[in-house]
Amino acid sequence: EPEVTQTPSHQVTQMGQEVILRCVPISNHLYFYWYRQILGQKVEFLVSFYNNEISEKSEIFDDQFSVERPDGSNFTLKIRSTKLEDSAMYFCASGLSSGGAEDTQYFGPGTRLTVL
Amino acid sequence: RKEVEQDPGPFNVPEGATVAFNCTYSNSASQSFFWYRQDCRKEPKLLMSVYSSGNEDGRFTAQLNRASQYISLLIRDSKLSDSATYLCVVTLADKLVFGAGTILRVKS
Numbered sequence: 001e002p003e004v005t006q007t008p009s010h011q012v013t014q015m016g017q018e019v020i021l022r023c024v025p026i027s028n029h030l031y032f033y034w035y036r037q038i039l040g041q042k043v044e045f046l047v048s049f050y051n052n053e054i055s056e057k058s059e060i061f062d063d064q065f066s067v068e069r070p071d072g073s074n075f076t077l078k079i080r081s082t083k084l085e086d087s088a089m090y091f092c093a094s095g096l097s098s099g100g101a102e103d104t105q106y107f108g109p110g111t112r113l114t115v116l
Numbered sequence: 117r118k119e120v121e122q123d124p125g126p127f128n129v130p131e132g133a134t135v136a137f138n139c140t141y142s143n144s145a146s147q148s149f150f151w152y153r154q155d156c157r158k159e160p161k162l163l164m165s166v167y168s169s170g171n172e173d174g175r176f177t178a179q180l181n182r183a184s185q186y187i188s189l190l191i192r193d194s195k196l197s198d199s200a201t202y203l204c205v206v207t208l209a210d211k212l213v214f215g216a217g218t219i220l221r222v223k224s
Binding site for chain 1: 147161212
């Protein structure tokens with residue numbers, strides 16, 4: 001069964017450093033997403049991406065964040081200058097369509113980001 | 117008011133019990149509805165979609181009431197492996213909006 005993969009599984013970084021989280025969505029999916037979950041809290045939407053551009057972003061997704069689909073398979077989330085409060089589990093998700101009966105999103109296993 | 121509201125639990129039930137979870141959502145523009153399951157420190161996994169007509173998948177039954185903006189999940193004959201956090205999820209435009217989850221612990 002096809003699945004979303006993410007690397008690394010755990011990233012430890014110093015405050016102020018840049019990190020890039022990587023995802024390989026399911027191959028025939030067209031819609032890509034990043035979510036995060038701070039420990040003990042709910043899953044929160046960050047950004048959606050379709051047709052090589054951002055389609056929606058939350059207020060969490062400020063200028064420190066960016067996303068990219070550098071080739072036909074990878075989807076990345078970059079945090080330019082990490083803060084302590086960026087420590088969380090970051091989930092990538094992908095879907096075949098949006099806003100219809102087939103708009104199920106499938107999640108990768110997550111990258112645990114720890115900012116020291 | 118929270119966008120998606122769930123009773124956090126925990127629900128502690130014996131094996132074989134029937135347990136019901138409820139969820140309400142605030143935005144009537146939400147179009148699709150799901151129950152996801154999340155094990156500790158793992159990703160959310162789709163359990164089932166929820167339709168107005170109600171739907172059943174084995175021991176799991178989900179119901180949606182659009183008029184009252186209410187979603188439910190019923191688990192029959194609980195197994196130890198059902199222990200997890202159950203997430204009520206709705207779509208809003210392009211994104212999924214998650215509830216905080218209801219913790220289920222099934223004990224032998």
